[in-house]
Amino acid sequence: MSDRVHEFGFDTLQIHAGARPDPATGARQTPIYQTTAYVFRDAEHAAALFNLQEVGYIYSRLTNPTVAVLQERIATLEGGVGAVCCSSGHAAQIMALFPLMGPGKNVVVSTRLYGGSVTQFSQTIKRFGWEAKFVDIDDMDAIAAAIDDNTRAVFCESIANPGGHIADIAAVAKVADSAGLPLIVDNTTASPYLCRPIEHGATLVVHSMTKYLTGNGSVTGGVVVDSGKFDWSASDKFPSLSEPEPAYHGLKFHETFGPLAFTFHGIAIGLRDLGMTLNPQAAHYTLMGIETLSLRMQRHCENAQSVAEWLEKDDRIEAVTYAGLKSSPYHARVKKFCPKGASGLFTVALKSGYDGCVKLVDNLELFSHVANLGDTRSLIIHSASTTHRQLTPEQQEAAGASPNVVRISIGTEDLDDIIADLDQALTKASA
Numbered sequence: 001m002s003d004r005v006h007e008f009g010f011d012t013l014q015i016h017a018g019a020r021p022d023p024a025t026g027a028r029q030t031p032i033y034q035t036t037a038y039v040f041r042d043a044e045h046a047a048a049l050f051n052l053q054e055v056g057y058i059y060s061r062l063t064n065p066t067v068a069v070l071q072e073r074i075a076t077l078e079g080g081v082g083a084v085c086c087s088s089g090h091a092a093q094i095m096a097l098f099p100l101m102g103p104g105k106n107v108v109v110s111t112r113l114y115g116g117s118v119t120q121f122s123q124t125i126k127r128f129g130w131e132a133k134f135v136d137i138d139d140m141d142a143i144a145a146a147i148d149d150n151t152r153a154v155f156c157e158s159i160a161n162p163g164g165h166i167a168d169i170a171a172v173a174k175v176a177d178s179a180g181l182p183l184i185v186d187n188t189t190a191s192p193y194l195c196r197p198i199e200h201g202a203t204l205v206v207h208s209m210t211k212y213l214t215g216n217g218s219v220t221g222g223v224v225v226d227s228g229k230f231d232w233s234a235s236d237k238f239p240s241l242s243e244p245e246p247a248y249h250g251l252k253f254h255e256t257f258g259p260l261a262f263t264f265h266g267i268a269i270g271l272r273d274l275g276m277t278l279n280p281q282a283a284h285y286t287l288m289g290i291e292t293l294s295l296r297m298q299r300h301c302e303n304a305q306s307v308a309e310w311l312e313k314d315d316r317i318e319a320v321t322y323a324g325l326k327s328s329p330y331h332a333r334v335k336k337f338c339p340k341g342a343s344g345l346f347t348v349a350l351k352s353g354y355d356g357c358v359k360l361v362d363n364l365e366l367f368s369h370v371a372n373l374g375d376t377r378s379l380i381i382h383s384a385s386t387t388h389r390q391l392t393p394e395q396q397e398a399a400g401a402s403p404n405v406v407r408i409s410i411g412t413e414d415l416d417d418i419i420a421d422l423d424q425a426l427t428k429a430s431a
């Protein structure tokens with residue numbers, strides 16, 4: 001895939017980027033390199049690898065050939081220069097912040113986030129001495145006002161889970177940029193097929209690969225993609241990247257690796273010392289999934305659009321948040337940020353309240369009641385009693401997870417079957 005004149009399209013890259021026939025065997029599919037360690041050619045080779053003077057494989061906590069193919073594939077699909085895979089989406093969020101933050105530093109984050117991310121940011125990161133400042137991501141003045149001398153990043157979701165709010169990534173990037181800060185975008189709900197945050201100014205993109213990238217509910221995984229565009233040396237705010245890094249015998253990552261500074265730091269220090277490594281089996285499943293990403297996303301979007309339109313007209317329904325609907329305040333942003341569709345995830349508010357939601361999830365037959373999304377199977381969850389249970393009522397509402405709301409992840413089954421199942425269960429829920 002090198003030295004090419006013709007630029008491959010997304011559907012080709014999702015199958016080929018990063019992969020080549022195995023040099024040892026000719027195996028066409030990417031082998032699962034199920035190994036912990038790699039034999040050094042000699043002591044000099046080993047030293048060069050440890051000094052990061054030569055790129056190669058040392059130990060699978062840091063790098064693995066199967067995982068490396070996945071990293072290159074996702075970096076290509078997102079339009080980044082490099083990527084670091086890790087064990088889950090939540091691991092990716094810590095890995096994205098780790099080189100930027102330090103005790104007393106803060107990150108300005110959207111209130112419209114996956115419930116687990118709200119908990120991670122509002123509670124758990126405090127133990128590192130980090131702080132999250134929550135803001136309405138549609139309010140540029142609020143974002144600018146929340147940024148102070150100790151802020152090190154701005155964080156939002158492209159299409160927010162579960163409410164389906166679409167962030168104005170370009171506008172948020174502008175605010176972050178004028179404060180000299182990187183913008184981190186969680187692109188899990190959209191996938192790079194629907195949204196490419198780097199094109200709109202994002203510095204880093206994170207994913208829970210657990211969802212649409214793998215696409216069939218088989219593994220947990222995460223990734224941080226670096227745009228390679230941020231100047232880490234423009235201020236003294238990012239010493240881990242711009243100054244001699246004591247955790248790597250004084251290496252200056254930005255000076256040494258240029259646009260790949262963040263990626264190298266993520267592997268050489270992040271994976272080395274935090275150990276949130278993706279295993280090669282999981283990387284294999286995710287590579288399999290990504291081969292069909294565009295095909296699945298098209299079907300997810302088509303089915304979700306039809307189901308959302310059907311639900312919106314139904315008497316038993318109070319509201320549907322799907323951004324693909326004309327009634328959505330985010331409808332105009334679909335064209336700009338996710339021109340191929342608004343994904344397969346949305347929330348539905350029932351007139352029958354909390355009890356109706358419980359009856360709905362208990363009576364669906366085709367849908368599974370699970371804490372996941374982005375599966376080929378249609379999934380449902382009552383967020384207020386599960387994923388968003390730890391949040392205050394105000395946080396639940398801000399995240400689009402009020403008590404009478406269910407989150408639906410529309411699968412790739414036959415549309416008629418999805419609607420028939422919802423119809424019968426809604427009848428029981430409203431009885």
Ligand SMILES: *Cc1c(COP(=O)(O)O)cnc(C)c1O
Pocket residue numbers: 088089090091114116117157161186188189207208209210211220221222373
């Ligand atoms: C699921 C999810 C996460 C967390 O990912 P895990 O793989 O479950 O750790 C983060 N962000 C979003 C938007 C998610 O949907």
